[in-house]
Amino acid sequence: MSGLLEFSISDDPIAQQLRAELAAVEAIFDRQLASDMPAVNGLCRHVERYRGKMLRPTLVLLCGLASGRRRIDQGHRVVAAVAEMIHMATLVHDDVLDDAQVRRRGATVNQLRGNEVAVMLGDYLISNAFHLCSTIGDPSINLALGEITNTLCEGELVQLHHRDNLSLDEATYFEIIRRKTASLVGGCCRLGARLSGADEAVSSALGAFGLSLGVAFQIQDDLLDLEGKPEVVGKSLGRDLDKGKLTLPIIVHLAEAGPDARLEALELIERRESEGLLQRLVDSGAIDAARSRAVSLVNDAKMQLAVLVDGPARDLLQAMAEAVVDRDH
Numbered sequence: 001m002s003g004l005l006e007f008s009i010s011d012d013p014i015a016q017q018l019r020a021e022l023a024a025v026e027a028i029f030d031r032q033l034a035s036d037m038p039a040v041n042g043l044c045r046h047v048e049r050y051r052g053k054m055l056r057p058t059l060v061l062l063c064g065l066a067s068g069r070r071r072i073d074q075g076h077r078v079v080a081a082v083a084e085m086i087h088m089a090t091l092v093h094d095d096v097l098d099d100a101q102v103r104r105r106g107a108t109v110n111q112l113r114g115n116e117v118a119v120m121l122g123d124y125l126i127s128n129a130f131h132l133c134s135t136i137g138d139p140s141i142n143l144a145l146g147e148i149t150n151t152l153c154e155g156e157l158v159q160l161h162h163r164d165n166l167s168l169d170e171a172t173y174f175e176i177i178r179r180k181t182a183s184l185v186g187g188c189c190r191l192g193a194r195l196s197g198a199d200e201a202v203s204s205a206l207g208a209f210g211l212s213l214g215v216a217f218q219i220q221d222d223l224l225d226l227e228g229k230p231e232v233v234g235k236s237l238g239r240d241l242d243k244g245k246l247t248l249p250i251i252v253h254l255a256e257a258g259p260d261a262r263l264e265a266l267e268l269i270e271r272r273e274s275e276g277l278l279q280r281l282v283d284s285g286a287i288d289a290a291r292s293r294a295v296s297l298v299n300d301a302k303m304q305l306a307v308l309v310d311g312p313a314r315d316l317l318q319a320m321a322e323a324v325v326d327r328d329h
Contacts, residue, residue, distance in 0.1 A: 012312070013312070014065065014312040014313060014316060015316070017065075017072075018058060018061055018062065018316075021061050021072050021076075021077065021080075022054055022057060022058065022061070022080075024077050025054075025057045025061075025077050025080045025081050025084070026051070026081075028077055028078060028081040028132070029081040029084060029085065030044075030048075032081065032085070032128050032131070032132045033085075033124075033125075033128055040124070043109065043113070043117070043121050044121075046106075046109060046112070047088055047091075047092060047109065047121065047125075049103075049106050050088050050091050050092075050103060051084065051088070054084065055185065055217070055320075056080070056083040056084055056087050056184060056185060056188045057080035057081065057083060057084050057188075058080075058320070059185065059188040059189050059192060059210060059317075059320075060076055060079050060080040060083060060188045060189075060191060060192040060195075061076055061077075061080055061192065062192070062313055062316060062317055062320070063188070063189045063190075063192030063193045063196075063206045063210075063317070064076045064192040064193065064195055064196040065196075065313040066193075066206075066305075066308050066311070066313035066314050066317055067192070067193040067196040067197070067198035067202055067203075067206070067308070068196060068197070068198065068309070073195070075136055075138075075141075075195045076192060076195050076196075078132060078133065078135060078136055079133070079136070079141065079145075079188075079191050079192070079195065080188075080192075081132060082129045082130075082132050082133045082145060083145075083184060083187070083188050085125050085126075085128060085129035085132070086125070086126065086129050086145070086148075086149055086152070086184060087184060088125055089122040089123075089125035089126045089129070090122075090152060090156075090180075091103065092108075092109055092110075092118050092121055092122040092125065093118070093119065093122040093156075094156075095108040095109065095110050095111075095118065096110045096115050096118045096119060096122075097156075097160070097243075098239040098242075098243055099239070099242075099243075100239055109121055126149070129145075130142065130145070130146070133145055141191065144187060144190075144191060145187065145191075148183050148184055148187040151179045151183040152179065152180055152183060152184060154179050155175075155176050155177070155178070155179025155180025155181070155183070156180050158172075158175070158176050158179070159176045159180060159245065162176070162245075162246075163243060163244040163245060164244035165244075165246065166246065166254070166266055166269065168246045168251060169251065169255075170248070170251055170252075170255070173246070173247070173248060173251055174215065177214075177215055177218040177219070178211065178214075178215055180218075181214050181215070181217065181218040181221075182210070182211045182212075182213075182214025182215045182217075182218065183211070183214070184214070185210040185211065185213055185214030185217065186207045186208070186209075186210035186211035186213075186214060187207070187210070188210060189206040189207055189209055189210030189213075190203050190204070190206055190207030190210065192206070193206045193207075201307060202307050202308070205304045205305075205306075205307040206304065206307075206308075208301075208304045209301045209302075209304035209305060209317070209321075210301075212297045212298070212300045212301035212304070213297070213298065213301045213320075213321055213324060215294075215297050216294040216295075216297035216298050216301070216321075216324050216325055217324050219247075219248055219290055219291075219293060219294040219297070220291075220294055220324060220325050220327065222240065222247035222248060222249070222290070223249065223287065223290060223291060223294075224328070225238065225239065225240045225241075225247070226238075226240070226241075226247070226249060226274070226278055226281065226287070227278055227282075227287065228328065229328075238274050241269065241272055241274050241277065242272055246269075247290075248290040248293065249281045249286040249287050249289070249290040250265075250269070250277070250281065250286070252286040252289045252290060253265055253280065253281050253284050253286035254266070256284070256286070257284065261280070261284070264280070265277065265280055268280070291325070294324075294325045295325055298321050298322060298324060298325055301321050302318050302321050302322075305317055305318060
């Protein structure tokens with residue numbers, strides 16, 4: 001298994017179980033998207049490469065195991081596949097919004113086939129996600145995932161509204177990423193526990209775990225967009241600045257800089273001079289401050305795991321949380 005379980009010991013029984021279950025999730029995913037139209041199948045095969053860390057499906061499965069049940073059932077697998085489908089739809093649409101050319105070290109759909117095809121493919125993924133979800137036969141799960149998807153869209157719309165807003169504050173930034181990224185991560189954790197019959201206290205705690213983890217994950221993504229290496233990260237970088245999206249390091253720097261330094265930073269932002277801006281963010285400590293915030297959120301997330309009994313599933317959740325801020329891609 002690639003991604004956030006790369007650090008796992010290969011003969012760890014729970015890691016082996018998760019590998020097998022994630023393979024089953026991928027099979028469900030592929031069956032759902034299969035079409036009798038070769039053109040559609042070709043596009044779906046292309047976006048298969050977007051499956052990278054498989055964070056969201058892994059959290060559905062692992063939170064199910066950590067909540068007391070030692071086995072995964074079909075409901076977990078389907079919700080895991082649905083969550084990844086929703087996530088991949090947002091990636092396809094994000095690439096259109098950001099005019100991105102590379103994703104997972106390959107060309108984006110919009111780069112290969114244009115924005116119209118990419119938008120429709122994202123819609124196809126969303127449509128199939130809810131078609132698949134309906135096979136579980138539990139309307140409350142459809143409602144929960146529908147609410148999460150609404151929240152994702154709200155976050156993206158608010159972010160678009162604030163493009164080129166050089167006065168964006170931390171509170172608004174955190175609300176945006178809580179909605180557009182963390183809400184799905186938190187929902188995966190909560191639903192994984194719920195499908196295992198966990199009580200409200202455990203389900204809520206794991207939902208909070210995922211929410212904090214999702215915010216930390218997005219902060220790390222924002223840092224990588226500023227200081228990562230394209231050949232390592234595997235996608236187009238510098239898109240946040242190019243599209244006028246202020247992220248946490250920039251917000252911190254603008255809030256704490258003196259008048260002259262702030263004016264110079266604003267000029268660099270307006271000219272989209274990423275190298276000069278990054279150097280100022282490093283020198284001022286804004287990069288370190290943002291990374292420290294992500295670490296603090298991971299610590300908050302780990303505290304939520306106190307509701308779980310000790311065991312390998314809980315240990316792996318804690319290790320996954322720590323890996324979120326240690327990753328370079």
